[in-house]
Structure formats: C-alpha cells, structure tokens
Amino acid sequence: MRASRLFAAALSFALLSTPAFAADTPSFRIAWTIYAGSMPLGYAEETGILDKWGDKYGIDVTAVQMNDYIEAQNQYTAGEFDGVIAITLDALTIPAASGIDSTIAVLLNASNGSDGIVMKGNDKRVEDLDGERVNLVQFSGSHYLLARAFDESGMSERDVTVVNTSDADIIAAFQSPDTQAVVTWKPQLSEIVQQNPDTTILFDSADIPNEITDALLLHTETLNKHPELGHALAGAWYEVMSMLESGHPKRDEVIEHMAESVGTDREGFLKQMATIKFFSPDEAAELVTSDDFATILANISNFAWDKGLLGPSASSPDFVGIAFEDGRVQGDSVFGQYSFKLNIKVLNCNNIVLN
Helix, strand or coil, rough: CCCCCCCCCCCCCECCCCCCCCCCCEEEEEEEECCCHHHHHHHHHHHHHHHHHHHHCCCCEEEECCCCHHHHHHHHHHHCCCCCEEHHHHHHHHHHHHHHCCCEEEEEEECCCCCEEECCCCCCCHHHHCCCCEEECCCCHHHHHHHHHHHHHHHHHCCCEEEEECCCCCHHHHHHCCEEEEEEECCCHHHHHHHCEEEEEEEHHHHHHCCCCCEEEEEHHHHHHHHHHHHHHHHHHHHHHHCCCCCCCHHHHHHHHHHHCCCCCHHHHHHHHHHHCCCCHHHHHHCCCCCHHHHHHHHHHHHCCCCCCCCCCCCHHHHCEEECCCCCCCCCHHHHCCCCCCCEEEEEEECCCCC
C-alpha cells in the first residue's frame, strides 16, 4: 500500500431520485449477521420488502445472512459482496487495509448497551480484569469497547491477556474455566447473562453513547455506477423501521418474526431492541455533522493507530484524513493526492411513500 492513502468521510446528504432502468437487471448481494440492530434488513429480505424496493428501482438485491461478523467484512473486502453491515470502526479499517474505496450509504443505529464487557462473579469492576484473560473479536467494536473502558478506569490492555475469539464461539468461550470475562454484543451478550446469572456487566456501550454505530457499507464504485442500489436499500430499511413504530398494525407481527430469527421470544427481543438507538434520516444527518461525531471519529482513529490497523505506512493517527461536507478536514489535510476514500452519506427517504 502506498503511504498516500486517505479515507475521506464526506458527510453529505443524497436525496432519493428517480431510478434509471437498464435493459439487464443489475444484481447485488449485501452481507449481514444476526444482531437485533441488523434485523430490519433480514426481515426485508425474508418478507419480500427488499425485492419490492429492488423492483421499484429496476435492480435485484439480496441480503445474505453470514454466521461470522468478521468473515462478512472480509468477504465484502474481497469483493464477494457489494455491501455489508459494519460498525464505523470496521468501515474505516478492514476494507481500507486492502485499499477498498467504500461508502457508508446509511447510518443505521448506535449501540446503547447492546455491546458489553461481562465477567464471572457478582459486584465486579473493570479493575477486577487485572491479570485475567478476556475473550473478544480482536480489533472489532468489542476491542474498542474494552479500550474505552480502560481509558475510563486508568488501566491498559497490558493489564490483561486478550484472546481473539470468533463471535460464533464467544458463548462457549465464556464457559471455559480459563476465561473470566468476554466482550461481545447481543444476542450473545444476552444469552451469556441469561445462562450465567452470577455475572457482572462491567461496562457497556451506553457508557460511550454514539461511539459504536452500525452502517450500511457499499463499494463506492458500485454505488456511483448504481445509485439506485443505495436508494432501494434505504427505502427497504426505513419501511421496516416504520413498521416497528408504536401503533403500526403490523408491529407485533414484525417483532415476533425478528425475535424468532434472533432465537429469542418477544420479551427477549424487545430487551435487545431497547439497547439500540435506531436513527431516522434526520437524526443520522444531525449526528454526522456534529462536533461530537468528529470527536468520536478521532477516538476511533486513535484506537486504529494504537492497534496497527492503519497499515505499515501510517506514522500517526492523523494518517487517516476525514473530510467533512463543510470543508473541514480532520487528520491529514493533503487529501487530494490520496486514492482511497471512505464516504459517509445519509440517504434521505422523506420523498418516498412507504407502502
């Protein structure tokens, strides 16, 4: 990789427009993994809503469920998928490591307690992790959450032994006598707590609001060539979100369907949903243009630099340049010479009739 690479987060808005239909129907595949915050996409796929929006824009879109979150990111990076649901941290690092130009088309939600550090025993504190093994998906949002917990407690990662563990194996890892703590997200977090009542959640994403956000990530070249892909995905996503609003006649049906897909009951799913902040288009726009979001991106860049995720040519956290719509640049300001970008766009559905 050349040293002159930039991931520019152009925080902008894109109004949905009239689709251009091609003679041959373009086909796209979007990867996602089981998590309450991603279930609207899964529901849209399973109930035909995604097909309906694809037909509206003259394309074929399929949402493919993957069993492993990091594998989904890796396959997206390798070009096996046109899009993936990813947290902002991974959007800035995993595809970028291979020079992939990506666009965050929709900022979906923020974890507000859906990610947590759980330890065996009651009344434990973050300081009790000193000298222990901690299992987590390395370099993921879980790793970032642990780092932020250590920031707040005056500890560092050197005080523990981090064990890289797939999210598919994290529940089994917690049962090992060699493991005292894990960092994970729901539904795995909920299942661990339910199966092991003598545990303590030491720190969770509610302690760092809006720092762990989910986004719909698309290959920029694909989105530029087929903007209708972003429009169809945004339309399907926000239609399902409207169905989850109080008073919608299909709300109970949607919740029951999602609960079954996650592997829980209605009550369990609602508990998971309660720890997720889903953004409307306006809320997403307000967040990404705020000073708070700029600070969050700086925290993420610092974490990525500390963990060596910016590549061997990086000399500081500022190696990642983030360009805002109003012309501000955070990090490296010489972004004109860079060839790889991360663009953050908020697709606005206000001119679409959801039906």
